[in-house]
Amino acid sequence: MRRSLSQYLTVTGTYWGFTLSDGALRILVLFHFFKLGYSPFTLALLFLMYEVAGIIANLGGGWLATRFGIPRMLLLGIATQILGLLFLSCLDPTFGPFLSVIWVVVAQGIAGLAKDITKTASKSAIKVVKIDEGEGLFRWVAWFTGSKNVMKGVGFLLGGVMLTTMGFRGGLWLMAGLLGLLAVLVVFTLPSKLGAGVSSRTIKELFSKSSAVNTIALARIFLFGARDTWFVVALPVFLYANGWSFWEVGGFLALWTMLYGLVQGVAPAIIRITNASAISRSGTVGWAVALALALIGISVCMIVEMGVPVLITGLLVFGVFFAINSSLHSFLIVAYAGSKKAAEDIGFYYAANAAGRLAGTFLSGFLYHQGGLLACLAGSALFLVITALMVARLPKLKNISS
Numbered sequence: 141m142r143r144s145l146s147q148y149l150t151v152t153g154t155y156w157g158f159t160l161s162d163g164a165l166r167i168l169v170l171f172h173f174f175k176l177g178y179s180p181f182t183l184a185l186l187f188l189m190y191e192v193a194g195i196i197a198n199l200g201g202g203w204l205a206t207r208f209g210i211p212r213m214l215l216l217g218i219a220t221q222i223l224g225l226l227f228l229s230c231l232d233p234t235f236g237p238f239l240s241v242i243w244v245v246v247a248q249g250i251a252g253l254a255k256d257i258t259k260t261a262s263k264s265a266i267k268v269v270k271i272d273e274g275e276g277l278f279r280w281v282a283w284f285t286g287s288k289n290v291m292k293g294v295g296f297l298l299g300g301v302m303l304t305t306m307g308f309r310g311g312l313w314l315m316a317g318l319l320g321l322l323a324v325l326v327v328f329t330l331p332s333k334l335g336a337g338v339s340s341r342t343i344k345e346l347f348s349k350s351s352a353v354n355t356i357a358l359a360r361i362f363l364f365g366a367r368d369t370w371f372v373v374a375l376p377v378f379l380y381a382n383g384w385s386f387w388e389v390g391g392f393l394a395l396w397t398m399l400y401g402l403v404q405g406v407a408p409a410i411i412r413i414t415n416a417s418a419i420s421r422s423g424t425v426g427w428a429v430a431l432a433l434a435l436i437g438i439s440v441c442m443i444v445e446m447g448v449p450v451l452i453t454g455l456l457v458f459g460v461f462f463a464i465n466s467s468l469h470s471f472l473i474v475a476y477a478g479s480k481k482a483a484e485d486i487g488f489y490y491a492a493n494a495a496g497r498l499a500g501t502f503l504s505g506f507l508y509h510q511g512g513l514l515a516c517l518a519g520s521a522l523f524l525v526i527t528a529l530m531v532a533r534l535p536k537l538k539n540i541s542s
Contacts, residue, residue: 150329155262156291157322161315162255163295172308181505184373189245193252194494198260198487210261211330217258218323222316224250229312260487279408281471286405293398352476352535353485357492359530364493366523368500374508374516382448396459403463424468428528431461439517
């Protein structure tokens with residue numbers, strides 16, 4: 141148990157450091173190119189390759205982690221992020237607009253690969269080190285996931301601080317150096333073959349044979365598609381159009397993300413789970429329905445024009461419900477994943493997560509262009525209803541074979 145806890149803490153600390161750099165990088169890119177005159181929709185397009193790369197990284201990362209071990213995948217993710225940061229730092233102000241966009245899109249693709257390789261390896265480690273099962277496992281997963289999102293919110297703030305104090309290129313170099321120190325930590329503290337097993341030999345095998353994993357993965361697509369349909373483009377553009385400053389918009393996104401992470405971390409205490417079947421069916425469906433109702437309520441407030449303060453309050457409430465749903469889903473995939481191929485199952489699941497973010501990012505710009513923030517909220521509510529229907533099909537945990 142003591143050794144497992146030490147490995148868990150090492151993986152968690154490594155993932156924290158990586159997540160800080162990931163959040164800071166997004167703000168560095170967003171703020172830097174906003175100051176250069178890029179439109180909000182163009183800024184969103186810069187991040188599409190990030191999500192596409194995430195789908196590829198999750199599928200391939202899970203297979204590689206099973207074949208070569210989780211620590212090696214952590215090192216690969218960190219090294220890839222360092223490469224992306226250094227590549228982006230080579231962006232020359234004399235480049236024309238077209239070349240600059242291509243350069244950033246490629247850099248974001250590299251960052252997307254790095255992020256999801258690291259995430260798949262890190263979350264797979266929770267299953268592999270076998271700290272606890274049942275509700276105890278849920279607590280470990282919830283704390284891991286919640287603390288990661290708090291770190292991402294802190295990363296948003298750090299990105300703004302670095303851009304102000306040391307500039308775009310200086311911030312990139314600092315993060316690359318700190319990630320190098322994390323790589324040294326992984327090399328000297330984790331056994332190289334942790335999580336290694338018999339990997340799938342064909343692409344068909346890579347797609348999970350477990351109906352439970354397939355179902356929760358499909359639900360994840362719609363859950364995160366629902367969030368990003370209003371979060372990525374629509375809300376920042378809407379707030380800016382309503383007189384918010386650049387820093388106020390960025391600050392709210394950081395606050396929302398940190399609140400989301402904090403609630404994720406204490407989700408088990410909120411839910412008071414007493415048995416596994418309550419997680420997989422009635423409990424999880426109930427929280428999904430509550431999330432959809434919260435968003436419908438926000439939409440009604442928008443229709444009757446109750447103002448931006450009411451919208452912001454509603455979105456914070458939505459963040460609480462979303463955090464609980466996300467925490468439940470993160471626990472379920474770890475619980476459903478087979479121990480022998482946990483990394484592959486979890487990688488498949490988070491490929492679905494990235495697919496949801498990709499769909500949400502695109503729909504955020506498209507729906508906002510067609511009908512404003514209200515259209516984005518309506519599309520998000522539809523996705524959440526589908527999420528609840530998918531979760532209702534999950535089997536009881538006791539019926540899952542390893």
